[in-house]
Amino acid sequence: MNWADIPGFVGVREEHGETTVAVERERVRDAAQHLRDELGFNFLADVVATDYLNWGAKGVSGYIGTASGRDINMPTTQGYQVQPQPKPWRFSLSYHLLALREGAPRVRLQTWLEDGEAVPSVVSVWPTADWHEREQFDLMGLRFDGHPNPLRILMDDDWEGHPLRKDYPIGGEPVRFSDAE
């Protein structure tokens, strides 16, 4: 398939038998339209963002761990055997596409962005993106330009912060109705 014709095309890579096409953040909607209309990827399976804050930081393995290295109370903080490839931006945003035809070709449309940057919404291309984008806004704090209903979806409407970000503490929520209160 000719990936280089996709608007905003940055690069393509093959890993673990999966194709990932990277595009510029501002051109995501155009790229989506092209993938659907020209290349036949009519089915949007999933939209998912990943936060790479502190990716590969020294002594951090997984998320729990201390910046200085091993935490004896946490047996899994010994660090890496191989340092992971650095990531140029904080967030990646992936759209998993599928073409409902012979061979079931799949492709991952991916874009990279910093905190506070917005991505054009693809709801007008695939209506199913509606809730997927709301979820990524809710849990990861990414903004989608042109989304018709940009509200939280899983957390409470008045929730503060975006839980799946790496700087969002686990267990950081105060316990209601505890004895200490």
Added chain:
Amino acid sequence: MSLVEKQAIYEGTRIPQRVPTILDVPAELLASDDILQVNFGPNHPSTHGVLRLIVDLDGERVVGLGAVIGYLHTGFEKNMEQKTWWKAITYPERIDYVGYQNNELTFVLAIEKLLALEVPDKATWMRMLLCELNRIHSHLVYLGTSALELGAISMFWYTFREREMILDLSELVAGARMHTRYFQVGGLAEDIPSGFYPECRKFVDWMPQALDDYLGMLDRNQIWLERTKGIGLLSADDAIALGQSGPVLRASGVDWDLRRDDPYLAYDKVHFHVPVYEGGDVYDRYRVRMDEMAESVRIIHQCLDRLERMDGKPWIADDRKVVLPPREELHTSMESLIHHFKIVTEGYRVPEGEVYLAIESPRGESGCYVVSDGGPKPWRVHFRAPSFVALEATATCMNDTLIADMIAVVGSLDAVMGDTDR
């Protein structure tokens, strides 16, 4: 007996224009002051959990609808980032707590894809068998509860009788009735116990009779037909645009099943038929699931034929960096003891990378996206939850229906709220 005529599926698209998942009340009705807004759920016995629908009614007609989810959000994805890979396997089962075996498989297959680990044949076939049993289990829960909500109470007792047999089989294999955690990275957690095959045969020999009983009770039942035929219409184009998958997609006339079109495990080595119906209504979704149960029985027969010839074969890969060593070796081999200690305390390391892996769960495309940083814990786990996507179609399906049909429509989308909210 006069059978209900089917309503033809609509032309064009019915996906709401402003927001694809919200049915807006037309402006002229809004001005007329006749609209009653009703809050349905989150605590209502027929919402399959904690789904909340805000419904605008004009008399008995649904003219506006918005779904509110998130009442069961438990932060599984965040929690899994704190667990080592092998401890995180327990989580996906609890996400979709009805199709637990399939969800567990998605995650395990995703880890194996990153590890590029070969799984022994016996484990592959047993996984397939258990996933098909689980598919029957899930469809039985759907059938029992959906019929119950429409007033066919006896169906519930019959389907839960067969469901009990499946849970007994789970108990026999894994020791747990639900949420077995029987799939281990590399294969199965333990060897298949002796006595499982004859018990499983008994069940699959019995199941076709039970399916006939269900058909006898529902399919010539005038009330059931009137409550389901021509209700909750969804056209093929709308279903694809809304990302629907599994039985909902196949009931709208799209011939698509990942087991056949993008085979995983050993689905390319078994014979089965993919049921497709054209009506796109509640009735056809019910028929697709009924036929799928019969096909699952066929697949289980074929799995049993293979498995019965595999006695004594390995059930888990022999990779000491990932798989726990056999228990008896711990007393005699120092290396085994070290491997055991390292895997249990620290977990195994999964090579850096990202994968998305999708399987055909009872509810449709269940996908798992994992990112590894090369450490012993997942950096990011995300589930493509078919129930989450199915509920996006409520507004389209509910276009111009009656309030009483809402129950039938929500039931037919077969959303599990644990899966929706994760």
